[in-house]
Amino acid sequence: xxxxxxxxxxxxxxxxxxxxxxxxxxxxxxxxxxxxxxxxxxxxxxxxxxxxxxxxxxxxxxxxxxxxxxxxxxxxxxxxxxxxxxxxxxxxxxxxxxxxxxxxxxxxxxxxxxxxxxxxxxxxxxxxxxxxxxxxxxxxxxxxxxxxxxxxxxxxxxxxxxxxxxxxxxxxxxxxxxxxxxxxxxxxxxxxxxxxxxxxxxxxxxxxxxxxxxxxxxxxxxxxxxxxxxxxxxxxxxxxxxxxxxxxxxxxxxxxxxxxxx
Numbered sequence: 001x002x003x004x005x006x007x008x009x010x011x012x013x014x015x016x017x018x019x020x021x022x023x024x025x026x027x028x029x030x031x032x033x034x035x036x037x038x039x040x041x042x043x044x045x046x047x048x049x050x051x052x053x054x055x056x057x058x059x060x061x062x063x064x065x066x067x068x069x070x071x072x073x074x075x076x077x078x079x080x081x082x083x084x085x086x087x088x089x090x091x092x093x094x095x096x097x098x099x100x101x102x103x104x105x106x107x108x109x110x111x112x113x114x115x116x117x118x119x120x121x122x123x124x125x126x127x128x129x130x131x132x133x134x135x136x137x138x139x140x141x142x143x144x145x146x147x148x149x150x151x152x153x154x155x156x157x158x159x160x161x162x163x164x165x166x167x168x169x170x171x172x173x174x175x176x177x178x179x180x181x182x183x184x185x186x187x188x189x190x191x192x193x194x195x196x197x198x199x200x201x202x203x204x205x206x207x208x209x210x211x212x213x214x215x216x217x218x219x220x221x222x223x224x225x226x227x228x229x230x231x232x233x234x235x236x237x238x239x240x241x242x243x244x245x246x247x248x249x250x251x252x253x254x255x256x257x258x259x260x261x262x
Contacts, residue, residue, distance in 0.1 A: 003028075008073030010035040012087055017108065018143075020158030020167040027090040033078040034086055034108045036070050041116030043067040052261065074118055082130045084109040084118075086144070089154050096144065103155075105134040106144040107175050111182035124186040131179065132191075139212070139232040140171030140199045140223050141179045147227040164228030166235075171223035173199060173242035177249045184253035196254050199223075199246065201234075208232060219243035 003011045010016075012025030012032040024030045043063040050056035050063075078084045086096035086106035096106035110131045114124045135142045147169025148159040161168035176199045183191040197203050204223075205216035214220045214234025221236030252258040 005029070005031045007031070007077050008069055009033065009077060009088075010039055010070070015156065016087075018158070018167060019156075020161075021087065021095075021156045023153050023156035024087050024089050024095070029090040029092075031077075031088045032086075033074060033084055033088075033096075034106075034112055036074050036078075037084075037109065037112040037116050037118050040067045040070045040074075040118065041112075043070075044116075071118055074113070078109070083127070084113050091154065093154075095155070102146050102148045103144045103169075104146065105130075107131065107135050107141060107179065108143070111175070111178040114182040114186050115178065120186075124182075125188060128179075128183055128186045128188055128191070131182075135179075136195075136198070137171070137226070137232075138198065139204060139208075140173070141176040141195065142169060142225050143167060143172040143175050145169055145225070147225060149227075162228065164225035164231065166222045169227055170225040171199070173219060173221055173223070173239065174245050177242065177245040180249040181253050192254050196250055204234065219246055 005011055009031040011028055012021070012030040012035070013028060014026055015022040016032040016035040025032070044067050047060040047063040050060040074084070080094070081098050083096065083098070083105060085094045086109040088094050095103055096109060098104055110127055113119050114127060119127055134145060147163035148155065149163050150159065152159045158167040164170055166172065180192055180195045183195050201214060201219055202216040204212045205214065211232045212234050214237045218237045219239055219242045220234035221239035221242055224230045224233045224235065
């Protein structure tokens with residue numbers, strides 16, 4: 001609770017998953033919508049483990065109640081128009097808001113809303129349709145769009161990257177793999193393989209070897225986005241974190257091979 005805002009959302013601090021947003025919450029006032037969504041799933045997972053082990057029922061109920069309150073806060077304060085914002089700055093200014101000139105649509109706060117059940121059913125399908133409309137490209141799924149063209153200390157070091165590079169409006173492969181998982185959880189079965197193909201290294205290399213330029217047998221950490229003069233070029237290849245997530249998404253969601261309850 002000490003790291004929760006008055007509105008019931010998780011505080012950002014000096015970055016959540018995206019450590020490039022290290023300026024958003026340095027005064028411990030800025031909120032992370034993505035972290036709130038992520039933490040909701042973590043709490044429910046822990047509660048399920050406690051129940052399966054037939055101990056800790058009191059703690060399981062506490063975790064589930066906390067998850068419910070986080071979900072309610074996200075739905076109340078973070079849904080704007082057709083999307084979830086991704087964060088608020090220390091100043092209270094929203095990020096990932098349709099009215100933002102830069103970074104008006106972020107990927108992570110949409111995919112994790114679906115993955116962890118903040119939204120489900122038709123609302124989840126509609127949200128993923130919005131993701132496709134704004135963030136899908138032939139070479140992957142953008143982390144956000146449009147890219148930041150000027151350095152902004154109130155956001156962080158991601159704005160010091162050139163537009164379209166890495167966390168600044170490129171395809172960050174970790175996050176792109178989560179779109180595969182989200183499409184599966186939303187029930188958009190035909191979109192699961194389509195999303196996988198967009199970030200599958202041999203398919204990218206075969207389709208556009210001169211522009212992709214990455215090795216066809218390893219996963220890139222990122223692919224440059226539309227504001228980059230090298231749009232579609234892979235970089236930071238041999239990126240084990242992204243390859244692990246791509247493998248997990250393909251195995252569990254595309255092929256449906258997963259361990260459940262041991």
